[in-house]
Amino acid sequence: MQRQQNLTKNQKIVLDIIEKSTEPLKAYSILSNVKKKGINAPPQVYRALDKLVDMGKIHKIESKNAFVACQNSNCKVSKAAAFSICESCEEVTEIDNSKISKYLSSFADKIGMKYKKYNLEFFGLCKKCK
Amino acid sequence: MQRQQNLTKNQKIVLDIIEKSTEPLKAYSILSNVKKKGINAPPQVYRALDKLVDMGKIHKIESKNAFVACQNSNCKVSKAAAFSICESCEEVTEIDNSKISKYLSSFADKIGMKYKKYNLEFFGLCKKCK
DNA sequence: CTCTATAATGTTATATTATTACATAGTGTT
DNA sequence: AACACTATGTAATAATATAACATTATAGAG
Numbered sequence: 582m583q584r585q586q587n588l589t590k591n592q593k594i595v596l597d598i599i600e601k602s603t604e605p606l607k608a609y610s611i612l613s614n615v616k617k618k619g620i621n622a623p624p625q626v627y628r629a630l631d632k633l634v635d636m637g638k639i640h641k642i643e644s645k646n647a648f649v650a651c652q653n654s655n656c657k658v659s660k661a662a663a664f665s666i667c668e669s670c671e672e673v674t675e676i677d678n679s680k681i682s683k684y685l686s687s688f689a690d691k692i693g694m695k696y697k698k699y700n701l702e703f704f705g706l707c708k709k710c711k
Numbered sequence: 712m713q714r715q716q717n718l719t720k721n722q723k724i725v726l727d728i729i730e731k732s733t734e735p736l737k738a739y740s741i742l743s744n745v746k747k748k749g750i751n752a753p754p755q756v757y758r759a760l761d762k763l764v765d766m767g768k769i770h771k772i773e774s775k776n777a778f779v780a781c782q783n784s785n786c787k788v789s790k791a792a793a794f795s796i797c798e799s800c801e802e803v804t805e806i807d808n809s810k811i812s813k814y815l816s817s818f819a820d821k822i823g824m825k826y827k828k829y830n831l832e833f834f835g836l837c838k839k840c841k
Numbered sequence: 842c843t844c845t846a847t848a849a850t851g852t853t854a855t856a857t858t859a860t861t862a863c864a865t866a867g868t869g870t871t
Numbered sequence: 872a873a874c875a876c877t878a879t880g881t882a883a884t885a886a887t888a889t890a891a892c893a894t895t896a897t898a899g900a901g
Binding site: 643644665667668676680681684685688689692693694695696697698699700701702703704705706707708710711 | 773774797819826827828831832834836837
């Protein structure tokens with residue numbers, strides 16, 4: 582069984598490029614960027630992405646089919662994440678989610694759900710664009 | 712300019728099938744169900760879906776690439792929506808979001824964002840499955 | 842009414858995103 | 872060495888979504 586801390590070769594390559602990016606990266610964009618490192622085909626990228634998401638190292642922005650590195654160390658535990666997405670400049674920012682997490686998990690309890698994680702995407706205009 | 716209340720022929724057909732479904736429908740599943748009604752190609756479905764989402768009549772479950780009819784009349788205004796998604800039985804339920812809306816919009820204010828809408832997806836186990 | 846602008850529709854092709862299926866290679870355990 | 876298991880490599884294809892362009896319907900303006 583793979584340990585959380587020891588990433589495999591492909592996982593390291595994929596995580597590295599996501600961490601270095603200033604914006605969410607799409608799977609095929611990652612693929613084209615890692616061809617020189619010997620990753621040739623989609624499944625290699627998607628497998629690494631899946632595992633990294635499972636570990637909480639990255640998050641998927643569902644509305645964009647794109648991936649960002651986790652900014653909050655606590656996501657390692659909850660895997661829950663919240664983002665603000667600017668509809669003008671496309672900037673995506675991960676929101677420090679400890680308060681939201683508390684609120685939302687209590688909400689999930691209230692509706693009778695055994696809560697595991699959530700994905701929250703805010704759309705609007707960021708500070709700069711509004 | 713199209714008025715909110717007057718749906719076009721294709722929009723009616725697509726909305727109708729989504730409203731009759733007990734589960735989120737995918738675009739190509741909708742397509743195959745409406746071929747008999749004269750809708751033949753993906754763009755016809757996607758165009759109707761886009762407009763219906765804009766009007767708040769339906770919502771897209773981003774994590775599933777699927778569409779559900781809006782359960783809350785107030786979504787017509789806010790277009791914001793929250794769902795609980797059971798990872799066991801796949802049931803998707805729209806959460807009455809007036810409280811969450813209030814909380815999240817104030818949160819968006821606090822981080823300096825001009826808030827327009829949000830999409831929130833809870834994952835876990837529903838009442839029946841837990 | 843009819844002209845015109847716009848919205849809606851229809852159609853073909855193609856782009857983008859993601860998975861299946863199977864073969865090969867490494868890694869640790871007994 | 873034999874094994875189970877994880878990871879990797881590869882080809883093919885499935886599933887999701889859009890571009891581009893032609894045609895038809897509809898609502899106002901004159």
